Amino acid sequence: MKPPRFAYHDPRSLDEALALLAEHGDDGKALAGGQSLVPLLNFRLAQPEHLIDLNRIGALAGITRRAGRLHIGTMTRQSTLEHSALVRDGWPLLTEALTYVAHAQIRNRGTVGGSVAHADPAAELPVAFNALDARFRVASRRGERTVAAADFFVTHLTTALEADEALVEIEVPPTPAGTGHAFTEYARRHGDFALGGAAALVTVDESGTCTRAALALLAAGPTPARAPEAERALVGAGVDAQAATEAAARATAEIHPTGDIHGSGEYRRDLVEVMVRRAIELANERAVSTREAGRSANGASGG
Amino acid sequence: MERAVADDERRRVEVEINGESYSADVETRLLLSDFIRHEAGLTGTHVGCEHGVCGACTVQLDGEPVRSCLLFAVQAHGRSLRTVEGMTDGLADGELHPLQQAFHEKHGLQCGFCTPGFLMSLEPLLLDERELSDREIREALAGNLCRCTGYQNIVEAVKLARERVREPAETPPSP
Ligand SMILES: Cc1cc2nc3c(=O)[nH]c(=O)nc-3n(C[C@H](O)[C@H](O)[C@H](O)COP(=O)(O)OP(=O)(O)OC[C@H]3O[C@@H](n4cnc5c(N)ncnc54)[C@H](O)[C@@H]3O)c2cc1C
Numbered sequence: 030m031k032p033p034r035f036a037y038h039d040p041r042s043l044d045e046a047l048a049l050l051a052e053h054g055d056d057g058k059a060l061a062g063g064q065s066l067v068p069l070l071n072f073r074l075a076q077p078e079h080l081i082d083l084n085r086i087g088a089l090a091g092i093t094r095r096a097g098r099l100h101i102g103t104m105t106r107q108s109t110l111e112h113s114a115l116v117r118d119g120w121p122l123l124t125e126a127l128t129y130v131a132h133a134q135i136r137n138r139g140t141v142g143g144s145v146a147h148a149d150p151a152a153e154l155p156v157a158f159n160a161l162d163a164r165f166r167v168a169s170r171r172g173e174r175t176v177a178a179a180d181f182f183v184t185h186l187t188t189a190l191e192a193d194e195a196l197v198e199i200e201v202p203p204t205p206a207g208t209g210h211a212f213t214e215y216a217r218r219h220g221d222f223a224l225g226g227a228a229a230l231v232t233v234d235e236s237g238t239c240t241r242a243a244l245a246l247l248a249a250g251p252t253p254a255r256a257p258e259a260e261r262a263l264v265g266a267g268v269d270a271q272a273a274t275e276a277a278a279r280a281t282a283e284i285h286p287t288g289d290i291h292g293s294g295e296y297r298r299d300l301v302e303v304m305v306r307r308a309i310e311l312a313n314e315r316a317v318s319t320r321e322a323g324r325s326a327n328g329a330s331g332g
Numbered sequence: 333m334e335r336a337v338a339d340d341e342r343r344r345v346e347v348e349i350n351g352e353s354y355s356a357d358v359e360t361r362l363l364l365s366d367f368i369r370h371e372a373g374l375t376g377t378h379v380g381c382e383h384g385v386c387g388a389c390t391v392q393l394d395g396e397p398v399r400s401c402l403l404f405a406v407q408a409h410g411r412s413l414r415t416v417e418g419m420t421d422g423l424a425d426g427e428l429h430p431l432q433q434a435f436h437e438k439h440g441l442q443c444g445f446c447t448p449g450f451l452m453s454l455e456p457l458l459l460d461e462r463e464l465s466d467r468e469i470r471e472a473l474a475g476n477l478c479r480c481t482g483y484q485n486i487v488e489a490v491k492l493a494r495e496r497v498r499e500p501a502e503t504p505p506s507p
């Protein structure tokens with residue numbers, strides 16, 4: 030349970046880090062919070078010759094809002110995101126998702142970008158970012174590019190990042206007025222990776238009609254996939270129990286989670302379906318109550 | 333034969349632990365938990381799983397509880413750590429930190445293997461001004477495993493220590 034030998038680099042700037050990533054290519058690996066990578070090293074499941082530690086690059090951490098959009102530096106600790114009032118007010122789906130991520134000691138060290146780059150299909154943040162239509166800003170010596178969530182997650186533990194690239198920032202657009210959020214999951218023990226779960230965003234108009242929905246599935250396949258057909262099916266009417274049930278069935282009709290000792294593939298599929306239904310119902314409830322709160326606030330100020 | 337350690341696989345590390353400075357030339361792959369135990373000789377920090385699951389190795393890095401088995405010693409260079417040994421700094425010989433005293437009185441430990449990790453994880457709760465429900469206390473200790481106590485007495489100990497720290501008793505607790 031001791032890691033293999035490696036050459037250690039602790040660059041002080043992104044430029045320096047990108048130069049090291051370019052130099053070492055497949056023999057190098059970025060080290061963020063280390064909460065996934067160090068266990069892999071301790072088990073010797075990963076044996077990079079060079080570790081490029083991003084922890085001393087202060088510019089890579091931070092949470093800001095610019096032109097309505099949320100910008101999260103890749104090295105922002107998960108606990109910082111969890112406790113950010115800015116995030117809780119504007120993007121509460123992220124705050125709720127984080128309550129399911131590991132334990133406080135791990136969130137104190139684990140980074141937001143590390144979770145995204147690790148791309149575990151049972152990880153909560155990638156699912157929440159996918160539901161929120163987040164975009165990932167990636168840099169290398171060759172230049173910068175921005176990748177949408179749908180293109181970023183390629184398969185189990187694999188992203189669109191090339192060996193010489195680093196994730197730099199995650200950019201999240203605002204959600205429209207009248208949006209409710211929900212993150213649901215089931216795990217054997219609190220803090221364990223989930224057996225199944227879902228993120229939902231439901232937007233309703235003044236009359237309670239659903240105008241927009243986003244659904245992303247947790248631990249349902251090799252990537253944190255969206256469910257576009259089910260999203261479309263929710264739009265155009267109020268979301269009642271039947272609509273939520275039907276959308277959940279549609280969202281999970283084509284998924285094939287793999288089974289393991291904690292549950293068969295079939296069990297997990299059913300579990301995800303229940304989690305999607307509950308997420309839709311809770312998100313809709315919250316959307317409707319923000320509309321109601323808005324109306325009574327308007328009524329009070331008008332009267 | 334094993335190959336020699338290359339130059340870029342070694343580093344000089346200087347860390348402050350419980351207010352004292354420790355330094356050593358170490359391999360870059362040395363885990364912080366092993367630095368604390370073998371280089372600094374502070375064996376109060378325990379090692380259970382070495383992959384982040386059990387919490388026995390929890391220490392405070394610049395005041396925040398973290399897993400010392402998931403950090404390399406080189407990453408702590410120039411930073412300040414607190415381990416379980418630091419809890420009795422400045423106290424009279426034999427006197428315990430309020431959280432340790434509460435663990436003792438409430439039977440929050442049996443074999444004691446997990447205890448240093450629990451203490452490091454839970455100490456920040458004593459400074460938390462908010463009212464905390466049992467559920468919140470349980471969430472705070474969910475990242476530490478204990479095979480002996482069943483956790484209930486640990487929750488009781490946290491509550492007792494918080495009461496005492498927030499409203500200091502007039503008379504010291506009887507032994
Ligand atoms: C006991 C335990 C329980 C956990 N439970 C959960 C859980 O329930 N849910 C959950 O989501 N996670 C869980 N985690 C994982 C945790 O959230 C990790 O922190 C996270 O997955 C990885 O983030 P990190 O910053 O620690 O990254 P690292 O471990 O440092 O890196 C992970 C991978 O991403 C790469 N990488 C990191 N940053 C970049 C970057 N900027 N550019 C390019 N590549 C990069 C690294 O090279 C590495 O391959 C758990 C971890 C532990 C130890």
Ligand code: FES
Pocket residue numbers: 378379380381382383384385386387388389390399400401402
């Ligand atoms: S030894 Fe570090 S968490 Fe178990």
Ligand code: FES
Pocket residue numbers: 440441442443444445446447477478479480481
């Ligand atoms: S007291 Fe024995 S493991 Fe906790």
